[in-house]
Each structure stands twice: as structure tokens, then as C-alpha cells.
Amino acid sequence: MKWLAAFALILGSTMVYADGNKLSVPANPKWKEECGSCHIAYPPQLLTGDNWQRLMGGLDKHFGANATLNPGDNQEILDFLQRHAGRGGRNSASSLRISDTPWFTREHREVSNNTWSDPAVKSRSNCTACHVNAERGDWSERGIRIPGGQRGEGQGERHERGGERDDD
Amino acid sequence: MMTAGKICIALMVLAGANSAFAETPASIVSGYAAEAAKATPGFAPSAKRGQSFFTREWGVSREMPNCTACHGRNLKVDGKHVITGKRISPFAPAANPERFTSSAKVEKWFKRNCNEVAGRECTAAEKADFIQFVIQGEQS
Numbered sequence: 001m002k003w004l005a006a007f008a009l010i011l012g013s014t015m016v017y018a019d020g021n022k023l024s025v026p027a028n029p030k031w032k033e034e035c036g037s038c039h040i041a042y043p044p045q046l047l048t049g050d051n052w053q054r055l056m057g058g059l060d061k062h063f064g065a066n067a068t069l070n071p072g073d074n075q076e077i078l079d080f081l082q083r084h085a086g087r088g089g090r091n092s093a094s095s096l097r098i099s100d101t102p103w104f105t106r107e108h109r110e111v112s113n114n115t116w117s118d119p120a121v122k123s124r125s126n127c128t129a130c131h132v133n134a135e136r137g138d139w140s141e142r143g144i145r146i147p148g149g150q151r152g153e154g155q156g157e158r159h160e161r162g163g164e165r166d167d168d
Numbered sequence: 169m170m171t172a173g174k175i176c177i178a179l180m181v182l183a184g185a186n187s188a189f190a191e192t193p194a195s196i197v198s199g200y201a202a203e204a205a206k207a208t209p210g211f212a213p214s215a216k217r218g219q220s221f222f223t224r225e226w227g228v229s230r231e232m233p234n235c236t237a238c239h240g241r242n243l244k245v246d247g248k249h250v251i252t253g254k255r256i257s258p259f260a261p262a263a264n265p266e267r268f269t270s271s272a273k274v275e276k277w278f279k280r281n282c283n284e285v286a287g288r289e290c291t292a293a294e295k296a297d298f299i300q301f302v303i304q305g306e307q308s
Binding site for chain 2: 037038039064065066067100121123125128129134156163
């Protein structure tokens, strides 16, 4: 019985993981404000605590921009990120780019090069180009609109899932 | 030892200070103008100078050679971050009432963006001129 419960737990957590919609976190106003100005405030789950620590320790050279915060804000945001951080290699990238993590690559495997280079997308950091409601924390598949009209893209997964509802 | 009465007074002073600091674009311009006047007696903010500042080609950053690279030329519509593609809310207070209502926020962004685009911090005079331009809108 215990074994079964453990199995169910693992299965459950895998499902949560596989479902890209479960990226909601308790909002932290400072995180939202400071990390959400030049790009959307990326969900803490998408990098490991160790990655976040390195990233927040190098904001003076933040992917080509100086995004330095005052030490108090930096610490508060780092604490928040680490509290909700992802775990394991799938959420880790030595470049500290979320788009280089195995998780990101897998989730976006159906996105074509044409879409990535579309002027409306331009950068993998531009989540809202396709996840139109991501700023409100909605990453559901039904909220995906691929620019350039390639509507078939990214919907195969929904197909595989059959009748599974995306919004929960 | 602080008595309850004293705490109460302290709280009232704090609350008063808070409301005294309710900021507007005009009050933020005045602050920068006062600072600029220390270096340049008789300084008066100029929307025209602010506009030239906004459209000036600095040529320091390849991707962000000028303010308009991200903010666009029209103050009343959204801009777009040139690297990440993120929407940037408009400058014009009429289109975006939150603009220029916190001097701490204004100062933070001048510091960050001036260093990025101009390769140096902006002067109080430049800041006053620019916000004056935003308030008055496009100059012919």
C-alpha cells in the first residue's frame, strides 16, 4: 500500500512537471517589478536555486545589460527565487539561460526555426510572443498563439493529451 | 522609553510625510530643475531640449543607439524592448498615468538607461528637460 502511494506520488509529480501550465507562484511584488521590466518575470521554477544564486550575483553583467539592484532588493528576490526554484539537471543551464535548460528545449521541440526567427518573436526570452497571457501567469497551451500563422505548431502535444483540460 | 503617545505622533508624522511626497511629473521636473539650477543659475526646463535629447543618436550601444530604439518615437503608444521584445508602457502621462509618479523609480531608470544608451549618467538638466518634453508632448 505504501509502495502504491509512493508510486502515485511520483506519477503525480511527474504529471505536474510535464504540464507546462503549473508555473504559478505566490506573487512577490519586488520580483515582479524588478525582474519583469525588460522581460517578463520568469517563473522561479525554471532554474535551480544554484543557478539563481549565480545569476543574481552577476546582475552587473546580465546578458549584456547592467541590471544591478540595491543589495536589500537583490537578497529579497534571491530568497524568493530560491524558495520556489526548480530542481535537477532539467532546470539547470551553465549559461544561466532558461532557454538552454533541457526542460525548455524539450517543451519547445516542436517550434520551428522559422518561428524563432520571426520578427514578432526574435528572441527566446520573448515568452509573450506566443504565450500571450504569460504576464498574467497563464502558460496554458490554449493561450499559445504562434506568430506567422503556423497554427499547427505546438498543438501536437495537446493532441497527444486528448481531452485533458489545460486550465486548472 | 517611547510612550504610546510618542509612537502615535511619530506615526502621524510618517503618514504626513508620505502624503507630502505624493509625486507628479511636474513635481519631479521641479526637483531636477532645482538641482540643475545649482550648476546653472536661472535654469528652466525646456521641452524642446528634452525632445532633442530623446531623439539624439548616442551611438554608444550597438543595439540601443538612442532612446527610441526601445521606447519608439510616439510618446503615446507602447514601446518594445529591442532585445527581449517586451512591451514597454507609454511615456505620456495621458496614456499611462503611472509614469513619473515616483522619483525613486524615475531615478532608477535614468541611471540604468543613461548608462546603457549614453554611456554615462544623465545630468539633472537633461532629466528635467526630458520629463518636461513628455508632459508637453511633441514640439514642432
